Amino acid sequence: MRHYELYIFEDDVARQYYGQEAKLFYLFLEHEKARGAQKEILRRQIEYITKPIPSLLLQQKLKQNLMKLDGYSKKKNTHVIQMIERDCKAELVIGADALYLTADGTSDVETIFFEILRKCEPTFFAFTIEDHRYGWLKPLKQADMLRTKQV
Numbered sequence: 001m002r003h004y005e006l007y008i009f010e011d012d013v014a015r016q017y018y019g020q021e022a023k024l025f026y027l028f029l030e031h032e033k034a035r036g037a038q039k040e041i042l043r044r045q046i047e048y049i050t051k052p053i054p055s056l057l058l059q060q061k062l063k064q065n066l067m068k069l070d071g072y073s074k075k076k077n078t079h080v081i082q083m084i085e086r087d088c089k090a091e092l093v094i095g096a097d098a099l100y101l102t103a104d105g106t107s108d109v110e111t112i113f114f115e116i117l118r119k120c121e122p123t124f125f126a127f128t129i130e131d132h133r134y135g136w137l138k139p140l141k142q143a144d145m146l147r148t149k150q151v
Contacts, residue, residue, distance in 0.1 A: 002110070005116065006099040006126045006137070008051040014123040014136070025127050025134040032129055047097070051123075055094050058120055062092070065116045081109050101126075 005028070009017075017024055031042040055077065062079050062085040066072040077094040088105025092113050099117070104109040117124050118137035127134035 001102045002101075002107075002128055003130060004099075004101040004103070004110070004126050004128050006016065006101065007097070008121050009123040009125055010049055010051060011123060013049045014125075021134055021136070024044075024125060025132070028127060029129060029132075033066070040148060050097065053094060053096060053099060054121070055096070058094055058099075058117070061116055061120050062113075066112075069112075072116055079113075083109055 009024075027042065027046065031039060031046060034042055059077075063074060066074075066079065066081065069081065071084065073080045073082075079092045079094075080089070082089040086108055087105055088103070088107075088109045090101060090103040090109040090113060093100040101110060101113060105151075114137050116127070121126055122138050124137040125134070
């Protein structure tokens with residue numbers, strides 16, 4: 001079973017850390033391990049560089065894109081896709097500060113969620129602590145990077 005956390009980063013942070021995604025991941029990893037005052041400091045840093053989740057927009061986009069899909073169900077802030085023929089299932093929970101995706105079986109089903117989310121926000125960052133995997137859902141293009149530096 002795979003567990004992902006997804007955050008939306010402030011645009012300037014995403015541009016600044018493009019190509020240095022490991023630094024962002026290790027901030028979350030350290031937060032996961034920290035205790036007491038250290039954990040609170042790291043939480044505040046994460047809060048400062050991330051945006052709140054636009055839950056209403058995401059609810060609409062997910063429902064709009066998935067309602068015709070067999071195996072899709074929704075209950076409050078939880079969206080589930082189950083593909084029995086492919087033996088896979090994914091559950092996406094929309095929180096105030098992050099999204100939480102749990103997937104089992106092939107990666108097809110989580111990819112469906114990722115594709116929808118990347119169209120909603122350009123700076124979604126996903127990671128899985130257990131596997132040390134991380135990255136942008138929609139990588140910034142080099143041309144975008146140059147354009148923003150010239151402004």
